[in-house]
Amino acid sequence: MNGVKMTATENDTPAILGGSKAVTLDGSAANHWPVITSEEEEKVLEVLRDGDLSLHQVTRELEDDYREYYGVEHALAHCNGTAALLASFFAIGLKPGDEVLVPSATHWASVVPMLWTGAIPVFCESELERLGIDPADAEQRITSRTRAIVIVHLWGMPSRMTELLALARRYDLKVIEDASHAPGATWRGRKCGTLGDVSVFSLQTSKLAPAGEGGMLLTNTYALYEKAICMGDVMRIIELDSPARRLAATSYGQKTRIAPISAAVARVQLKHLEARTSLRNRNLIYLSKELARLGFQTFLPPSHVQRVYFEFLVRCPDELQISVETLIEALTAEGCEVSYPRYPLLHQQPLFTEGLYAELGAFAGRKDVELPRYLPNALPITEKANSTFIRLPSFPLAEYPLLQQYVLAFQKVLGQVDRIKSESGRGRVKTQTVVG
Numbered sequence: 001m002n003g004v005k006m007t008a009t010e011n012d013t014p015a016i017l018g019g020s021k022a023v024t025l026d027g028s029a030a031n032h033w034p035v036i037t038s039e040e041e042e043k044v045l046e047v048l049r050d051g052d053l054s055l056h057q058v059t060r061e062l063e064d065d066y067r068e069y070y071g072v073e074h075a076l077a078h079c080n081g082t083a084a085l086l087a088s089f090f091a092i093g094l095k096p097g098d099e100v101l102v103p104s105a106t107h108w109a110s111v112v113p114m115l116w117t118g119a120i121p122v123f124c125e126s127e128l129e130r131l132g133i134d135p136a137d138a139e140q141r142i143t144s145r146t147r148a149i150v151i152v153h154l155w156g157m158p159s160r161m162t163e164l165l166a167l168a169r170r171y172d173l174k175v176i177e178d179a180s181h182a183p184g185a186t187w188r189g190r191k192c193g194t195l196g197d198v199s200v201f202s203l204q205t206s207k208l209a210p211a212g213e214g215g216m217l218l219t220n221t222y223a224l225y226e227k228a229i230c231m232g233d234v235m236r237i238i239e240l241d242s243p244a245r246r247l248a249a250t251s252y253g254q255k256t257r258i259a260p261i262s263a264a265v266a267r268v269q270l271k272h273l274e275a276r277t278s279l280r281n282r283n284l285i286y287l288s289k290e291l292a293r294l295g296f297q298t299f300l301p302p303s304h305v306q307r308v309y310f311e312f313l314v315r316c317p318d319e320l321q322i323s324v325e326t327l328i329e330a331l332t333a334e335g336c337e338v339s340y341p342r343y344p345l346l347h348q349q350p351l352f353t354e355g356l357y358a359e360l361g362a363f364a365g366r367k368d369v370e371l372p373r374y375l376p377n378a379l380p381i382t383e384k385a386n387s388t389f390i391r392l393p394s395f396p397l398a399e400y401p402l403l404q405q406y407v408l409a410f411q412k413v414l415g416q417v418d419r420i421k422s423e424s425g426r427g428r429v430k431t432q433t434v435v436g
Helices: 038-050 058-070 081-091 112-117 135-140 161-171 222-232 234-239 243-247 260-271 273-293 324-333 380-386 400-415 417-425
Strands: 074-078 099-103 120-124 146-152 174-178 198-202 215-219 312-315 389-392
Touching (some): 038 058, 038 260, 058 215, 074 081, 074 222, 081 174, 081 198, 081 215, 081 222, 135 161, 161 174, 215 222, 222 234, 273 312, 273 400, 324 417
Parallel strands (some): 099 120, 099 146, 146 174, 174 198
Antiparallel strands (some): 198 215, 312 389
16 A cells, blocks of 8 residues: 555544644545546547537447447437436336335436336335345335336445345336446446346446436347337337337437437446446545444445445444534544535425425326325435435545545544534534635
């Protein structure tokens, strides 16, 4: 390991109490993302010079890249991951009143697009070891109307696929795998994105293999691929050698294809995915081990799982004697970039709690679909766990000295928790030192 190992002592005064900051190195370069080089620039220029900015062959080449990398039969590029998810829900044939098991702790696009088909999300608890949908809780929520399950590999940690796939087989459920956070991650030697009936990747700018904006749908089932084409790509419908070709003049009313300029960027990014992910993993595995020694749950994977890190979240120790808010404030004072998780729980959002989803066309005027009432306190395990997470940078380009300073910051704060708590209670915490 490069750099000098640093350890806080009992005499190290936390910055929030007037001491010096632990993190003095500039983290802006270490956390710059995405990595764009002359290689991407040249590929974009090739598209621009060719002049075909809508139907350039680079889109087919990107789909070929994904087919080859993931070893699947079919890949269909979309303008974004949200569109690819909508196509997935449409392709599996969801109808008004069908129920779909979903997590609440995820990005809204994992769930909300299904509302346009009339399907009803059934929110399930998350389990606390892998952060995905809890198989036992999900099974308890299955009814005669349950048709599918959405599996999200949150933050790059593969979900409990053994139990979830068994559940899907037992109840004949379609599996939509949202692998947007987990390109390159594996479960029992199989890549995430190859485990569902249909799988989706977002290629948005912050993702591990970005296009700027883009999405990719993968499946080994031709019927699902064809249905996804018919939803939103009239030029592909023309090429179909099946009765579906009759829809070429209209499609199903969407336009979902990716822009070739984005596809050009995505091809280069996928090529460098594993090398760039390896550096990010090295950094966050180091941090995970160090913070685990301090009592944090850092979600290191079991031996049969290889996770990646779209983002890096850790769970505070149960015995922590200060609030998460005060901990974030104290670490920020040390110079750390830390915050709460950026995804609010979906079941607590007004779209659901205020019944606004019922205004969508798929539900309007229907008397044959019983619409659920969503309660903000319906998932106590997920709600409690979500309140104990803190988010750190993902350090895609960091070197060890910066990481060591972050460890030192945590050591300083945790070493003086009682004093910070006491001073905070007396209103004597030096909040003027907090930056960020």
